[in-house]
Amino acid sequence: MTTSFDAPATGGASAARLPVPSAPVEAQPPVAPAADGATSEGVPSGDVTAAVLAVARRAKDASRALAVATRATKDAALHALADALVAQADVIVAANADDLERGRANGTSAGLLDRLALTPERIAAIAGALREVAALPDPVGEVVRGSTLPNGLRMRQVRVPMGVVGMIYEARPNVTVDAVGLTLKSGNAVVLRGGSAAASSNAVIVAVLRRALEEQGLPADLVQSVDEHGRAGGVALMHARGLVDVLVPRGGADLIRTVVREATVPVIETGVGNVHVYVDATADPAVALPILLNAKTQRVGVCNAAETLLVHRDAAAGFLPSALVALDEAGVTVHGDAATAALAPDGVAVVPATDEDWATEYLSLDLAVRVVDDLDAALTHIRTWSSGHTEAIITRDLAASERFVAEVDSAAVMVNASTRFTDGGQMGLGAEIGISTQKLHARGPMGLGELTTTKWVVHGDGHVRP
Amino acid sequence: MTTSFDAPATGGASAARLPVPSAPVEAQPPVAPAADGATSEGVPSGDVTAAVLAVARRAKDASRALAVATRATKDAALHALADALVAQADVIVAANADDLERGRANGTSAGLLDRLALTPERIAAIAGALREVAALPDPVGEVVRGSTLPNGLRMRQVRVPMGVVGMIYEARPNVTVDAVGLTLKSGNAVVLRGGSAAASSNAVIVAVLRRALEEQGLPADLVQSVDEHGRAGGVALMHARGLVDVLVPRGGADLIRTVVREATVPVIETGVGNVHVYVDATADPAVALPILLNAKTQRVGVCNAAETLLVHRDAAAGFLPSALVALDEAGVTVHGDAATAALAPDGVAVVPATDEDWATEYLSLDLAVRVVDDLDAALTHIRTWSSGHTEAIITRDLAASERFVAEVDSAAVMVNASTRFTDGGQMGLGAEIGISTQKLHARGPMGLGELTTTKWVVHGDGHVRP
Numbered sequence: 001m002t003t004s005f006d007a008p009a010t011g012g013a014s015a016a017r018l019p020v021p022s023a024p025v026e027a028q029p030p031v032a033p034a035a036d037g038a039t040s041e042g043v044p045s046g047d048v049t050a051a052v053l054a055v056a057r058r059a060k061d062a063s064r065a066l067a068v069a070t071r072a073t074k075d076a077a078l079h080a081l082a083d084a085l086v087a088q089a090d091v092i093v094a095a096n097a098d099d100l101e102r103g104r105a106n107g108t109s110a111g112l113l114d115r116l117a118l119t120p121e122r123i124a125a126i127a128g129a130l131r132e133v134a135a136l137p138d139p140v141g142e143v144v145r146g147s148t149l150p151n152g153l154r155m156r157q158v159r160v161p162m163g164v165v166g167m168i169y170e171a172r173p174n175v176t177v178d179a180v181g182l183t184l185k186s187g188n189a190v191v192l193r194g195g196s197a198a199a200s201s202n203a204v205i206v207a208v209l210r211r212a213l214e215e216q217g218l219p220a221d222l223v224q225s226v227d228e229h230g231r232a233g234g235v236a237l238m239h240a241r242g243l244v245d246v247l248v249p250r251g252g253a254d255l256i257r258t259v260v261r262e263a264t265v266p267v268i269e270t271g272v273g274n275v276h277v278y279v280d281a282t283a284d285p286a287v288a289l290p291i292l293l294n295a296k297t298q299r300v301g302v303c304n305a306a307e308t309l310l311v312h313r314d315a316a317a318g319f320l321p322s323a324l325v326a327l328d329e330a331g332v333t334v335h336g337d338a339a340t341a342a343l344a345p346d347g348v349a350v351v352p353a354t355d356e357d358w359a360t361e362y363l364s365l366d367l368a369v370r371v372v373d374d375l376d377a378a379l380t381h382i383r384t385w386s387s388g389h390t391e392a393i394i395t396r397d398l399a400a401s402e403r404f405v406a407e408v409d410s411a412a413v414m415v416n417a418s419t420r421f422t423d424g425g426q427m428g429l430g431a432e433i434g435i436s437t438q439k440l441h442a443r444g445p446m447g448l449g450e451l452t453t454t455k456w457v458v459h460g461d462g463h464v465r466p
Numbered sequence: 467m468t469t470s471f472d473a474p475a476t477g478g479a480s481a482a483r484l485p486v487p488s489a490p491v492e493a494q495p496p497v498a499p500a501a502d503g504a505t506s507e508g509v510p511s512g513d514v515t516a517a518v519l520a521v522a523r524r525a526k527d528a529s530r531a532l533a534v535a536t537r538a539t540k541d542a543a544l545h546a547l548a549d550a551l552v553a554q555a556d557v558i559v560a561a562n563a564d565d566l567e568r569g570r571a572n573g574t575s576a577g578l579l580d581r582l583a584l585t586p587e588r589i590a591a592i593a594g595a596l597r598e599v600a601a602l603p604d605p606v607g608e609v610v611r612g613s614t615l616p617n618g619l620r621m622r623q624v625r626v627p628m629g630v631v632g633m634i635y636e637a638r639p640n641v642t643v644d645a646v647g648l649t650l651k652s653g654n655a656v657v658l659r660g661g662s663a664a665a666s667s668n669a670v671i672v673a674v675l676r677r678a679l680e681e682q683g684l685p686a687d688l689v690q691s692v693d694e695h696g697r698a699g700g701v702a703l704m705h706a707r708g709l710v711d712v713l714v715p716r717g718g719a720d721l722i723r724t725v726v727r728e729a730t731v732p733v734i735e736t737g738v739g740n741v742h743v744y745v746d747a748t749a750d751p752a753v754a755l756p757i758l759l760n761a762k763t764q765r766v767g768v769c770n771a772a773e774t775l776l777v778h779r780d781a782a783a784g785f786l787p788s789a790l791v792a793l794d795e796a797g798v799t800v801h802g803d804a805a806t807a808a809l810a811p812d813g814v815a816v817v818p819a820t821d822e823d824w825a826t827e828y829l830s831l832d833l834a835v836r837v838v839d840d841l842d843a844a845l846t847h848i849r850t851w852s853s854g855h856t857e858a859i860i861t862r863d864l865a866a867s868e869r870f871v872a873e874v875d876s877a878a879v880m881v882n883a884s885t886r887f888t889d890g891g892q893m894g895l896g897a898e899i900g901i902s903t904q905k906l907h908a909r910g911p912m913g914l915g916e917l918t919t920t921k922w923v924v925h926g927d928g929h930v931r932p
Contacts, residue, residue, distance in 0.1 A: 067872075067873075068872050149893070153887060155893060155894075163905070241726075260707075266904060266905070268906070284928075290928065290930050291928060291930055293930075406533075406534050407534065412922040413922070414924045415923075415926065418926075420931035421924060421931060427621060427924075428616075428621075439629070439712065440907040455878070455879060456878040456888070456909075457881075459881045460881065460882045460883025460884075461882055462753040463757075463882070463884060464756050464764070465760055465886035465887060
């Protein structure tokens, strides 16, 4: 998902110079990867491990200064980072040209090259996103709950920064800036491991941001990269226990799987979306078809795009023929079961679907289509194949909508709305660092609040436990 | 921590018979443990893995029935479980006698045998804890936040059960019942791997609870154990990805370390508490000494007991001599630095402290004591050695208390109160399944709410993303 905002940028107060304390912190040495050899990442050498732990330790030290910084300080820094990116756009574009040239030499597709490409206009937009993060409320310091106990103890649970956030991500260099903006605003240091395809762009962007932080009187080590250590650096980061407080992998299913298997630091999984649209028996085709087309075709390479259409058999004859034509006209290849193929008008091709189609997050103009006997069959299909990201029901039946909402176990459940709305910006939550498909800590779009933890603060007057 | 409650037990409505759907769910095969051989657990064979995955799959199926159960159904079941434990007390005590006999033959200490022992009175108390969980509010269905967006989409974030909770724990059989009560009330199935020392007691308790669930019309598979597969069963549980939604290890540091290294399912770490009490320059000795004694001696084998005392050098001469005498009289062995030893009155022994003392969670009548130059030195010591559980400051200085609260990065920070208050029951949060010392999802006492996740529910009227 890309960062998206509605709020206008606002100015911030000037920054205060912060002390940067330093102290030893505990860390466990990384363990060797699983013996099954299935890891796609390298095993870090002792040197790489030591270097990455040193990076993480500096991040931890730097994070302590930021944890007690005011919102004014952080917002001023975000605007300064934005200014610096715009001022250094030429240097960044030049570095990006190296990445593009290397990509072309490696046979990278035109679509991926376009995602990778930076122009002064795109850099201005990326800088604008930082200003919009500055305009969002500061989650740090929010009192989540609190009370005075019968014995007089005053308790409050307060939102505080995590400390050090690790980000392992692929390709697009705007993610680098988004990650820095969100972690800085939420009071955290960030250690980045970006995709090698964007290595030159990321290196220059990180250098520009670090210099701008220093000029604001903040520690440059709030933003660091371990890209120079390649894959082994990423693996070492996954094992920096006690130094990295949370690791957010953002990319394809392979990357997420590797991180989950390797990491000993806490991980939040993001983004794999095998997303379903279920057209119920009572669905209004005039509602169902625009939602289906929006969910499938508005943007195909994103995690909240639809990948499978399920149609109640009572709705199939009324809905599928025109839907298949509309999908065909939109350039969508349909992978359908026999019932779907039987309803395809002449000239509309349906590729026979297999279990692999039900399991696949296409991220392309492909759609699996299945006719189901009833709501139970739709729920069973979703339970079996969904990645737990987003599912939608199109219906006019209240009871069906309520069962769908209650029984679908996904981060977001839509009733008569496109799956494309599962997005921090669209949901009014502000920018997001990813969409969590796991159940711990954050589920769905992860914004600033999800980059914090809490602390219990208890005040007494000499209270002892009886 | 033991479960503790204040609320009286109340009755519940009668239970409804729930359907138990079944469907395939995805799971990844477990990977082999780390090649460093440091694991203390066995490698599961293919048979054990298959058996444990089948257990977890049945738990997942059963959890779906409970996820949509009403509070009345769940509370009635909790009372029925309590009744069944009391009714079967003789059988449970007989099984417990086997555990005790085996423990004595193995040379288990009297203290551990006492923790293991069950009597009809203790069983009644354990059953009472289930009734008290029934009296707590149901976290499921709580709307955490919600709004109507400018485009008319109605959004709400609703608390829902996790699904399947895995519990890996040691020794005391009351933990078995506590875990069942808390997971049932929060709408989850539980898969248990208990300590081998309590194997006979746990087996009978699980059988009693399963039968009582069936008699209530609930699936027995809401409560299952993998104890029969020994250590390998526990390891297989750590790898049941897609079936176990969260794993809660509860026990010593070795157990936690093993789970964190091995697990590919999400884990919440609990309970290691290297807890500090800092007596500031301005502390009132009449406040500091009772808090110190309470924190160290009220109960020594628990995670919120104090393990290290730090004393500001300006308070040392006024506080330490009498404190050392009081600790000595309470049977506490002091491991102190040179400044502490120099202040010990005649006849009060101080064992010289090493770095190992600063690092140790004694869980015994031992206390590390260090004189520090100032608040900064105390903060540095805590940053270096704390496990992030609970730290307390005793002070009359407002600025010192505020810096301590802001800069100590622990689950709970106490001002002029005993560290023993970090406890779900004491904090008024109800029963707890453990105390999290990690930052993701739950930090501090984990009650019913922390055993749930959330789901975004979005209602539209044909909304598509522009």
